[in-house]
Amino acid sequence: MKLSIVLPAKNEAAAVGTTVTRIRALWPDVEILVVNDGSGDQTAAVAEAAGARVLHHPYSKGNGAAIKTGARAASGNVLVFMDADGQHDPADIPRLLQKLEHGHDMVVGARQKGSQASLGRGLANGLYNRLATWMTGNSVEDLTSGFRAARAEKFREFLYLLPNGFSYPTTSTMAFFRAGYSVAYVPIHAAKRIGKSHVRLLRDGTRFLLIIFKIGTLFSPLKIFAPVALLMFALASGWYGWTWWHQGRFTNMSALLYTGSVMVFLMGLISEQITALMYKDSSSDRR
Template sequence: MDPSVRHSRTATRSLPRSGSRLHRRRASRPDARAHPADQDEPDEPVDVSVVLPCFNEEQHVLAEIERTVATMETSGYSYEILAIDDASTDDTLKVLRSAEDRFPRLRVIAFATNGGTGTARRIGTQQARGDIVVWTDADMSYPNERIPELVSILEQDETVDQVVGARTSEQGSHRLLRVPAKWLIRKIAERLTNTRIPDLNSGLRAFRREVSLPYLRLLPAGFSCVTTITMAFLHNQHVIRYVPIPYAKRSGRSKFHFVKDAYRYILQVLRMVMYFNPLKVLMPPSLALLTLGSGKAVYDVVANPVRLASNTLLILLTGLIIASLALLADLIVRSRS
């Protein structure tokens, strides 16, 4: 079995499979590879929706759209590209509007105020017409020519709900700090989910739109939205496959802020685990405190009969409070629809 595949046989699947609809739609279009852009009316569903958040990308966003269009035109899939301008302060929106006239499959959504890449991806996914949604970036760093490969995995294997492009190198800014920080955060996520995660926050991924809809409200506004969608799928027994991809140095200026965004990544991982399995976070420190307090109580009784130190009581009470919170949080999670 491929070690990069996480299979779960215990999940009960009640949702219809979008991959089946995609396969049937493509089968009904024998000439899809000849004229993929002419197969669907503007308001009809398509196979693939590519969501492209854009913020101050005027120098290279057109090249990104051109190479994505060229890839999808030869893929055999009907598609659309949703370019979302996140209130850019340069001429990104002007470039996108000009490109919209050239490429009939391009839809531009303009934000009045900056909402963050997570907001852009959430709204893009909600407005997508495709059975499969692809997230990627507009900075030329991801190999968008691999998009059809990711989509084909979902089409061919209905047990897989998300395919992630796992980067084989780190080309971002602050590499000396980012590499160990991302490794630590990824190991925390693996520990809390009991799953091997080759790349926790890759920006290139394809997933079934209908499966993602219940989790879109959980997406934060910033970069940790990709971490969130990974954690949400894993906690709900949706199968994720990881495909190794190269990663290029981004064009333009990075919007990543090391201290602030690293903190947000850790916080979001813990938040997601608390949302789906709070016992994983709260019960270990509770049991540790109760064990320590019990041992300290035995020592106090032996050393000073019929007397417990105040710090012993505080340790025991703290452990009991955390355990109560863990059980209450777990009850809330299990009673949530």
């Protein structure tokens, strides 16, 4: 396999040089692409001096946009994505590639206990993993890990779906599952990052909560809409039974809940069809 390693980097001058050097020590001739996402420091110069090919964004477009830029420019048939901040150990890359050679299409480095940046983020990731496992019917060990290896032609199929922000790992994982591709996990330990995190709790908290809904809409919207519709139908029936027993009448609230349950269910059906269209074989469009 021909390997390309993509590192999105924004103001990572303190760590990117060491990361690139450690990769070069393992693979002297591998293609290393550092995507400089509008950094205001010496990230680009340090990465280039360490032996990486640097791609530039004229301004910060986001982590996901940097991933897309690197994936488009990479020449390898296998892409490895990892952070430039020192969290991911390049020595773990062979373990991901070994799993990939066993027939998988994407292999994700699953962070073990003690690797989460904070208790709150660890709890949130645990919730995402359980929800994604229920949605897909497959064990999802780390939905939001940015350390992963994937077959290039299959990863590029979903570039148009990837957001420009921080939730590209979620989107790519769910897209692979939806397309019927094989996803595997390798346990890793993520070290404490060098430098300051670009994630802000207040700014990005709501954005991360939206990941929960994105999980559903990317895989099977009906699995989200149907339980909500069923709950509304049950509430409508319960309220109708109570009012009929005590007042002998059918109330507007019951009618509203019944109508809402039908509308939510129909929205789920429509969303399911739209999702199916999103994943149609792109190769047929190029003929």
